[in-house]
Amino acid sequence: MNILLIGEYSRLHNSLKEGLKTLGHTVTIAGFADDFKNYPVDIRFENSYNSGFPLFIKKVIYKLTGTDLTSIRTKRQFEKHKSQLVNYDVVQLINEHVFSTVPKTEMTLLDFIFKNNKNVFLLSCGTDYISVKYAFEKKFKYSIFTPYEDQKVSKANYWHVIKWRLKSYEKLHHFIFKNIKGVIASDLDYHLPLKGHPKYLGMIPNPINIEKLKFEAEETRNKIIIFHGINERNYYKKGNDFFDAALKIIEDKYASKIDIIEARSLPYSEYIESYNSTHILLDQVYAYDQGYNALEAMAKGKVVFTGAEKEWLEYYNLKEDTVAINALPNAEDIAEKLEWLILNPEKITEISNNARLFIEREHQHISIAQKYLTAWES
Missing domain, CATH: 3.40.50 (Rossmann fold)
Structure with missing residues (x-):
């Protein structure tokens, strides 16, 4: 056709x-x-x-x-x-x-x-x-x-x-x-x-063209790297204010265990490469399902904080926090989930692998x- x-x-x-x-x-x-x-x-x-x-x-x-x-x-x-x-x-x-x-x-x-x-x-x-x-x-x-x-x-x-x-x-x-x-x-x-x-x-x-997105699960033996990508025009629409507040809480408690990378309004060709070395990506809050940025990051093996509501879990027959992390409009809740991952780095590896497999199965x-x-x- x-x-x-x-x-x-x-x-x-x-x-x-x-x-x-x-x-x-x-x-x-x-x-x-x-x-x-x-x-x-x-x-x-x-x-x-x-x-x-x-x-x-x-x-x-x-x-x-x-x-x-x-x-x-x-x-x-x-x-x-x-x-x-x-x-x-x-x-x-x-x-x-x-x-x-x-x-x-x-x-x-x-x-x-x-x-x-x-x-x-x-x-x-x-x-x-x-x-x-x-x-x-x-x-x-x-x-x-x-x-x-x-x-x-x-x-x-x-x-x-x-x-x-x-x-x-x-x-x-x-x-x-x-x-x-x-x-x-x-x-x-x-x-x-x-x-x-x-x-x-x-x-x-x-x-998602998984052939263009290499699976890049990173070792978590040293610091855990958290990526926060911001489209300045959509700062509040995506809930970036909640992510910023949560990162402040986590940074005060675990400064020696984490590194935070922030990127603002990058062209796609730069953005898609900017989080290669990270473990966790903060995507958006006000969603029930993942948008495109989240899906591409999941394909690359990142643990993504995004829309992953119970309706999404039921649709794909998944358990909570096994493929993506549901980011609620609550900074304390986001910080608690970040803390859980920081204190249990083996979960990062597990979710990373699950995320890639999910994209291959449902979004190829x-x-x-x-x-x-x-x-x-x-």
């Missing part, structure tokens, strides 16, 4: 592409490179208004005139690439806002995609109308909405979540669902809100690619 994947987050579509190509299919990725992470894409869209002075100018012009510079530039790029975005056997959108334009422009661009490709599917990955509505209605015990409700972030800094409460984005959501063949969830945080929806095709776990990119093919063909 000839397949078009639109959008990229955390290397998901790149890994899926690699699996599909192994199975004999032709795959093109179109979209942005996910900001500073700079993932490879075949048809590249640029967004020069997402930080610094250009972002300031964009906000001023939008406030004064209602004109969105990102939408104008993206539409021009879309017109340039139109001939490369037609007549695919399958098209998949990585979420409901792939072009990052205002809803009216987004619907115009997507309308072209729908009219020129018969089989368009949607991936529920990242914030979207249904998952945000589910979280807003407090159907999760904690969620991406929690930092906003706790007043840790402003409305402006949480716009990427709040926007899905607006009528214009709800209209975009309904327009997309009217035109797609089906929707697939990438993990339990999106699976739970979609259960029972007539267009839901089920959850397909994130594909070729077997996941086959699941996508089955879902699309259904």
